[in-house]
Amino acid sequence: MNNTFIIAWKETRSYFSSPTAYVVGAMFLVLTGVFFVFDITRPFAEASVRGYINWATLFIVFLAPLLTMRLLAEEQKLGTLELLLTSPVRDWEVVIGKYLASLVTLGVTLSFTLYYVLMLFVFGDPDIGPLVSAYLGLFLYGAAALAIGIMASSLSGNQIVAAVVGIGILLMLANINRIGVLLQGVGADVISGLSMDAHFDDFSRGVLDSSHVVYYLSIVVVFLFITVRSLEARRWR
C-alpha cells in the first residue's frame, strides 16, 4: 500500500509540474463558468447549480481522458514501465497509485468551481442539500470517467489512441440511455441502467440514492481491474 502512495505522490507532482493539469483544468473552468453564467442569468433563474452541473458531466467526458491518457501510455512509450514493473511493486499498486493522482487533480479542479457556489450564497439563498448531492455526483462521475481513461491508457503506447478510445467509451456509456428509451421492457431497463448520465439525474435533482453511488463505484472497480489485467497481459504477449 505504501508503494501506491509513493507512486500517487510522484504522479501528482508530475501533473502539477507539467502543463497538462493546468490546461485541462482551465478548459474545464472556462466551459463550466460560461454555462454557469448562462444558467443564472436566465429569467426566473433559481439559485442552484443544476443547470451547469449537467453540462459539467459532458465536459468531463471529453477532458478526463485527456488527463489520464499520459499515465500508462507514456510509461510504455518511454520504456519506463519496464523499470517500474521489475521493481518490487505489484501491478495494482502502480494502477491505483496513478489513478489516485488523477483523482487528486480532478478534485483540485472541481474545488475551483466552488467559487460558483460561493456566488450563489452571496447573491441568493440556495438549498444546501442539492448542492452537496450535485457535487458528490459530479465527483463520482469524474472518478468513473478517470477509471475508464486510465484503462484506455493501458492499451497502447500512443496517448492519442488512449484519449480517443477513452472518449469513445465514455460517450457511449454516457448516452446509451438514449437508445434505452427507444426500446421497451427489460432490455430498455438494462440499457438505461448502464448509462452514466441516467444515473446522474437524481444527483443533480438533489436525490441521494445509494444505487447510483454503487453504480459509479462499480464502474471504477471494473475498469481499474481491466487496467491491471491489461498490464499483466503485456507480459504474456
Place this chain on the structure above:
Amino acid sequence: MIEIEHVSKYYGDFPAVTDISFSVGKGEILGFLGPNGAGKSTTMKMLTGFLPPSSGTVRIAGSDIVSDSLEARRHIGYLPETVPLYTDMEVTDYLKFMGRIRGMSSNYVARRINEVIDIVNLGVYRNTHIGKLSKGFRQRVGIAQAILHEPDVLVLDEPTIGIDPIQVVETRQLIKSLGGEHTLVISTHILPEVSMICERVIIINEGQIVAEDTPEMLATRLRGVDRIELDVKGPSKEIADAISAVEGVTDVDHHYVQNGGHTTYAVSLLPDLELRSRLASAVVTGGWELLRLQSVGMTLEEIFLQVTTEEQIPGVIGAVEEEAQQG
C-alpha cells in the same frame, strides 16, 4: 545467485530464446555476448521478471521470478537497453522515487543518493532535468538507479552503447569496480568490452548458447590454433609423455576414453605454432596408431565470425591480441 534452467521464450511462434541454462555465482561478472537479435535482451527481460519465460525456471537468490516475483525482484538492479528515464524529473527526485518504490526508507535513500551520485560522477547535474542531459549522462543516471538500493544482482543491458569513447572507458571502469559486491550480468555485442570487464562469457546466437568460457580462453580460441585433439591407440601414459615432449605443448589432457579402444588427447598449445605435423610424427615414431588429428579452435572461430558483425572483426582481433600480450 542466478540460476536459469531450460528457459525458452516464444513470441507467438517465433522462438526468441530456446532452452538456455546457466548459473552465475555470487560476485561473479558474467558477459552475455551475441549479435543483435540473438536473444540477449529477451534473456535480460526474463532474468529481471519483466517477461515470464514460456517454459523453464529463473531463480534469483533462491526465489522464483514468476511464483515468488516480488522477493526475487527485491534483489535486482536493472538497466534496460533503452535506458528508460522520466525525462520531466530532476535527477535526485528521480533517484528518490526509484529508491522509495524499492522499499528504501527516506533517510536511507537521501544518504545513498549522495553516495551514488559520487560513484557515477553526476554531482554537477544532480538538480538538472533528466530530459536536458546528454546520452552519456543519462546512462549514468540509469546506472545510478540500478545500483541505488545495493542489489545483490545487477543486470546491465548494453551499458556502453551510444556513448562517446572517453565515457565508454569510464563506464567500463565503473562497471568493473561494481563487481565483487554485486553479481553482474552484462550483455554486449562488443568483444573487447567482454575481455576487459567479464570473468566469464556466454555467447548466444539465434536464441541458443553456443559457447561458454573465460575471456582468455575465448581469445585464444579466436586466434584459430588453440587445442588439437588426437585419437591414438596405445598406452595412454607413454603417449601423453611423448606428446608433452613436443616443443610448444603446454598441457595434455587424456581423460576421454572412447569406445573404439583408443584415447582422445586434448592438447593445449602456445598460439601461432603449426605443430600438427610434429605431433603426428611424435605419435608415429613411438609406434602407436594415430586415428585422428584435429584442430578444434577453428569451429569456435567460425562461431565467433558468425556472432560478431563483420566490420568489427579486424579491430576486435587486434584488441584481443593486445589484451593477450598484456596479460
